[in-house]
Amino acid sequence: MFRLQGSKVLAVEMTGDAVKAKNGAMVAYDGQMAFKKMSGGGEGIRGMVTRRLTGESMEVMEVKGHGTCYFADRASEINLVRLNGEKLYVEASNLLATDPGLRTGTTFTGLRGASQGNGLFTTTVEGVGQAAITSDGPAIVLRVSAGMPLQVDPGAYVAHTGNLQQHFQTGISWRTVMGEGSGESFQIRFEGEGLVYVQPSERNTIGGQL
Amino acid sequence: MTAMAGGPVIHDPHTLPVDDNVNPYAFSVELKGQWFLQKGKMIAYYGQIDFHGIGHGRLDRLVATNFHSPLHAADWVVAEGQGKLLLADRAYDVNSFDLENGNLTIRSGNLLAFQPGLALKQSIIPGFLTLIGTGKFVAASNGAVHFVEPPIRVDPQALVGWADCPSPCHHYDHGYMRGVLGGLRALTGIGGTSGEEHQFEFVGAGQVLLQSTEVLMPETATGGVPASAGPGVPGAGVPGAPGGQQGQVPRLPGQLGDLQRRFGL
Numbered sequence: 264m265f266r267l268q269g270s271k272v273l274a275v276e277m278t279g280d281a282v283k284a285k286n287g288a289m290v291a292y293d294g295q296m297a298f299k300k301m302s303g304g305g306e307g308i309r310g311m312v313t314r315r316l317t318g319e320s321m322e323v324m325e326v327k328g329h330g331t332c333y334f335a336d337r338a339s340e341i342n343l344v345r346l347n348g349e350k351l352y353v354e355a356s357n358l359l360a361t362d363p364g365l366r367t368g369t370t371f372t373g374l375r376g377a378s379q380g381n382g383l384f385t386t387t388v389e390g391v392g393q394a395a396i397t398s399d400g401p402a403i404v405l406r407v408s409a410g411m412p413l414q415v416d417p418g419a420y421v422a423h424t425g426n427l428q429q430h431f432q433t434g435i436s437w438r439t440v441m442g443e444g445s446g447e448s449f450q451i452r453f454e455g456e457g458l459v460y461v462q463p464s465e466r467n468t469i470g471g472q473l
Numbered sequence: 474m475t476a477m478a479g480g481p482v483i484h485d486p487h488t489l490p491v492d493d494n495v496n497p498y499a500f501s502v503e504l505k506g507q508w509f510l511q512k513g514k515m516i517a518y519y520g521q522i523d524f525h526g527i528g529h530g531r532l533d534r535l536v537a538t539n540f541h542s543p544l545h546a547a548d549w550v551v552a553e554g555q556g557k558l559l560l561a562d563r564a565y566d567v568n569s570f571d572l573e574n575g576n577l578t579i580r581s582g583n584l585l586a587f588q589p590g591l592a593l594k595q596s597i598i599p600g601f602l603t604l605i606g607t608g609k610f611v612a613a614s615n616g617a618v619h620f621v622e623p624p625i626r627v628d629p630q631a632l633v634g635w636a637d638c639p640s641p642c643h644h645y646d647h648g649y650m651r652g653v654l655g656g657l658r659a660l661t662g663i664g665g666t667s668g669e670e671h672q673f674e675f676v677g678a679g680q681v682l683l684q685s686t687e688v689l690m691p692e693t694a695t696g697g698v699p700a701s702a703g704p705g706v707p708g709a710g711v712p713g714a715p716g717g718q719q720g721q722v723p724r725l726p727g728q729l730g731d732l733q734r735r736f737g738l
Binding site for chain 2: 340342343399400401402403405406408411412414415416418419458459461462463465
């Protein structure tokens with residue numbers, strides 16, 4: 264149902280069902296569509312309160328109808344992720360659209376979120392179906408498995424799936440204090456089994472200069 | 474890159490290319506030993522890798538033989554260890570180049586990484602760095618890189634670097650300033666200019682590297698010469714010289730990379 268039109272436009276064929284998409288991301292449609300703003304990420308009162316409390320705000324609309332709807336977000340690259348019951352962790356700002364079969368929620372990420380300047384919470388997507396995530400430049404998918412941990416720069420991290428433990432790793436020493444920092448002092452270390460999506464670009468992060 | 478049916482390509486340390494591009498925007502280095510990296514260009518890595526700031530310490534000898542640009546020391550690190558390292562820069566095109574006993578001069582903001590077989594030196598053209606020796610380096614460009622051969626005149630903003638040929642000189646078209654109207658235009662700016670009156674001119678044998686836009690990547694203004702450099706060194710002691718650092722804040726005497734830059738001042 265989700266299909267990429269080029270690499271920066273998502274085309275969704277719809278036959279009466281509904282998808283959730285980032286508010287305002289529709290660029291064109293044919294057929295009959297209805298757009299409905301959903302408060303609190305479409306997660307009900309509880310979700311609304313959680314999102315307000317956690318600051319992981321997500322402006323979402325529900326698109327329902329027959330035909331093809333096209334979505335895009337500031338010409339960023341779009342990556343399709345197929346979920347079969349596993350959980351996708353993604354920043355709300357990078358989530359473009361989700362299938363009706365997927366539920367979204369919020370979860371605590373701890374220091375990693377703080378290091379990205381994205382707050383302490385992140386968005387989760389669960390269920391069976393497809394999700395579209397955006398990235399600055401095409402995302403690279405890296406596998407993590409036992410004995411093969413991966414370190415990622417917080418600014419390049421986009422999303423991950425699977426059963427992964429995250430550790431926040433710092434290389435700060437007296438040299439950083441002396442101004443001889445390496446610029447790569449903060450990393451997220453992923454261990455376990457899963458996939459990590461990184462983008463070939465770095466957001467500005469609090470730890471970026473150290 | 475081949476796309477598997479029903480999903481994106483999934484990389485792991487064994488399938489990541491060895492010293493080659495993962496896609497046009499990311500480069501995978503197989504690290505066995507040391508590489509010099511510009512700060513903040515590492516996006517992810519597998520394996521055991523340490524990052525050391527350039528300064529005094531264990532890597533003194535390496536830095537002494539391969540790094541001759543005190544002004545840029547605050548922007549560079551040495552990656553040391555074993556593993557696969559992914560490099561990228563603001564989703565710009567990334568390319569690797571091999572030098573064999575050669576020399577190449579490149580805009581300082583465009584150089585991402587190089588092997589220690591190469592020595593990095595500050596070019597006498599402000600804002601450019603020269604690599605001398607044998608080895609691989611990785612550079613970013615806004616759009617694909619084009620190679621052209623001298624004699625050629627290029628737009629200053631489109632220039633990424635040049636190899637083997639002599640350093641360029643400025644070329645001005647003064648035709649637009651001729652006559653009364655032209656003189657008025659030059660004095661007042663009214664009437665406008667095409668913006669193409671100034672070029673860099675290359676002569677001799679070699680290669681010139683151009684990027685496909687005139688949009689420069691933001692870079693820290695470096696490439697000036699230390700104020701302590703004596704007379705006869707181009708750019709020395711000129712207030713507000715390119716690099717533009719002298720004259721604003723008095724610089725503290727530093728060793729490698731002066732102290733204020735290290736703290737982002």
